[in-house]
Amino acid sequence: MSTVKLPREQKLQLVERIQYYFEMELSQEMGQLAGENLLDFMIKELSPYLYNQAMADARSVIGERMASIEEELYALEKPVAR
Template sequence: MIPIKIPREEKLEIIANIQNHFYREMSDEIGDLAAENLLDFMLKELSPHIYNQAIKDARTTVEQKMMALEEDLYALEKPIR
């Protein structure tokens, strides 16, 4: 699977959020490198699961739209005597 690429500005914001979380929840500080390594690890581990769920959700949405389209098409049919 292709790794997720996050723009640098967003990555820095996420790293800051990880650091704030560690401080709030564990009263512990985590450095920039440790937070970035944790983010990279979590992305590597979670990305396939999140991707697969997104595909499943998209599949469900497309199936629902196709069913609705099929119903609309049947409704357009003209009766034949």
């Protein structure tokens, strides 16, 4: 699996949110470079878990849709005279 690459604007917004969190919740200032490094680390570590959960969610949705399609196909069957 490849590493997640965010557009620069999104990355900067996330770094700002991390910096804000550290300042508000932990009373610590965090510089731009430290924020970017933390974000890169978090993306690297969390990506496989988030990806796998997204895949599980997609499998679930597809399974539900396939069951619905199967029901609709059975409803289209013509009665057979015996």
